Amino acid sequence: MTQSNGENPQRTRSGLHRIRDGIQSRSLVARKRVENVTKDDVKGFFIRNAFVLLTVAAVIIGIILGFALRPYKMTYREVKFFSFPGELLMRMLQMLVLPLLVSSLISGMAALDSRASGKMGMRAVVYYTTTTVIAVFIGIVVVLIIHPGKGSKDEFTKQPQIEQISPADAFLDLMRNMFPPNIVEACTKQFKTKYAKRVVHVKMTVNDTLFTLNGSEVISREEMIPVPGSVNGVNALGLVVFSICFGLIISSMKEKGQPLKDFFDCLNEAIMRLVAIIMWYAPIGILFLIAGKIVEMDDITTMGGQLGMYTVTVICGLSIHAILVLPTLYFVITRKNPFVFIAGLLQALITALGTSSSSATLPITFKCLEENNKVDKRVTRFVLPVGATINMDGTALYEALAAIFIAQVNDYDLNFGQILTISITATAASIGAAGIPQAGLVTMVIVLTSVGLPTDDISLIIAVDWFLDRLRTTTNVLGDSIGAGIVEHLSRHELQNKDPEVGNSVVEEADKKPYKLISQENEYENERPADSETKM
Numbered sequence: 001m002t003q004s005n006g007e008n009p010q011r012t013r014s015g016l017h018r019i020r021d022g023i024q025s026r027s028l029v030a031r032k033r034v035e036n037v038t039k040d041d042v043k044g045f046f047i048r049n050a051f052v053l054l055t056v057a058a059v060i061i062g063i064i065l066g067f068a069l070r071p072y073k074m075t076y077r078e079v080k081f082f083s084f085p086g087e088l089l090m091r092m093l094q095m096l097v098l099p100l101l102v103s104s105l106i107s108g109m110a111a112l113d114s115r116a117s118g119k120m121g122m123r124a125v126v127y128y129t130t131t132t133v134i135a136v137f138i139g140i141v142v143v144l145i146i147h148p149g150k151g152s153k154d155e156f157t158k159q160p161q162i163e164q165i166s167p168a169d170a171f172l173d174l175m176r177n178m179f180p181p182n183i184v185e186a187c188t189k190q191f192k193t194k195y196a197k198r199v200v201h202v203k204m205t206v207n208d209t210l211f212t213l214n215g216s217e218v219i220s221r222e223e224m225i226p227v228p229g230s231v232n233g234v235n236a237l238g239l240v241v242f243s244i245c246f247g248l249i250i251s252s253m254k255e256k257g258q259p260l261k262d263f264f265d266c267l268n269e270a271i272m273r274l275v276a277i278i279m280w281y282a283p284i285g286i287l288f289l290i291a292g293k294i295v296e297m298d299d300i301t302t303m304g305g306q307l308g309m310y311t312v313t314v315i316c317g318l319s320i321h322a323i324l325v326l327p328t329l330y331f332v333i334t335r336k337n338p339f340v341f342i343a344g345l346l347q348a349l350i351t352a353l354g355t356s357s358s359s360a361t362l363p364i365t366f367k368c369l370e371e372n373n374k375v376d377k378r379v380t381r382f383v384l385p386v387g388a389t390i391n392m393d394g395t396a397l398y399e400a401l402a403a404i405f406i407a408q409v410n411d412y413d414l415n416f417g418q419i420l421t422i423s424i425t426a427t428a429a430s431i432g433a434a435g436i437p438q439a440g441l442v443t444m445v446i447v448l449t450s451v452g453l454p455t456d457d458i459s460l461i462i463a464v465d466w467f468l469d470r471l472r473t474t475t476n477v478l479g480d481s482i483g484a485g486i487v488e489h490l491s492r493h494e495l496q497n498k499d500p501e502v503g504n505s506v507v508e509e510a511d512k513k514p515y516k517l518i519s520q521e522n523e524y525e526n527e528r529p530a531d532s533e534t535k536m
Contacts, residue, residue, distance in 0.1 A: 051279055055350045058283035059290060066294025074295055083292030089285020092278050093360040096271055098187055098234055100363055101385045102243050103268040108381025109247025110261040116494040117248065117382070123490050124383050127483045128391040131329070132430060135321050135393040136423045139401035142317040148309035149408020167425070167446045169193040169226055180238035187234060194229030197222050236359065236389045275363040282364065286354035298463055310405050311464050315471065317397050322475045326482045334489040338482070344372030345481050352477040356470040358388045361477050369484055376495055379488040387480030394472030396430035403447045406457045418451045425450040
């Protein structure tokens, strides 16, 4: 007993010495590195990180420029002219979303056998569901603790009425959009139930009484009926379902499907090269997008206390999810530093902040994950397009939080069952929220209707939605990207055991990876010089 007590302090002292020696050796190595830094090293760092540095600088300059121009009280037309370079960036990115979404999903699914794609798909779905449920839970807890809806409803200025929609029709529209009858039309339109008035004539027979004789009377009444309709915008959900099925069929066709597989691989490569060109314009576009939005926004000083607290609450909820939950999940599963991974995504996150559209950010997200974080292309091609369509952590958190805030503003006490209903409908509605700016406002109607809250009160939060929309889009993109990293780690054995014919499109990456990446090669590729650009 005495001997063991004597050993313990000795063991502790030796452990402390080891830690101290380790810290000293590391600090010596770090000092030598700093001393050995040359002008060329600094230049190389700036060249390697030019995109990220330019994008960060664009955001800072955009914010300063926006606030500097606010006192000049620009007209709507002048603001539109000023924001034009930003509008061009949005149009360029949206132009590439459709071919990128289809080609990446088809080539990604065609490169995997059905068992590997099934396992990867299951892991992705489990990840999406888990993070969305956690996000909704965080949103509900934060809004119940901070309680931003205290006070009078009078401080809000009334906005125009919001279009009504039935939750049942919204759910059916989601299912209908998964199976578009015309795949070409799905590239430009989505199905959406509209409502029309119909006059119903009811014939009533009146019996003989003291006052009236036998006879009949026709009573007319109006009723609202659902009618088929459509709205402009890419039906991403329908294209995702079609592309996954098409890719799986090509994969099962083996040699017969090779020409189609090569075509979509080549299309994907070409789109990514276009993305590489557009990325040089991205900082200019983001600068004018942010500056234009700041010039256009309402006076912040007139914002009421409740709306200010609501904004703070949403920022707290999104920060907890993005800075604590997602990195912790990544670290626990992969045992790698999540912040090194996130640093590689910086340009995609800033682009999401500027464009407020996860679909428009998709091309940049691909580039960041594959080139900076070296994530396997077979994983990114499946996880990212599906994630950008259905995985909306930020939107789910925002919808649950906003619904409870509207209940608090109306002095409406929610019981546990209603809070549970909000959490389920917010999770489901976030899947139906297309990756377009402010789509969350449309799906908010479904969440509010589910617990009988007034849908017109969505107009109370429109004043700050443009800003919060950018933050939740950034959270959505981060969630998709971390999901790609986690799914790659969990699927590493299936990816390693893939047929030897699946080569590596980037020769240099072969040494760094324990498995091979998707093949981009054809018979002419071997003739190209070794230093030619084969990145994607």
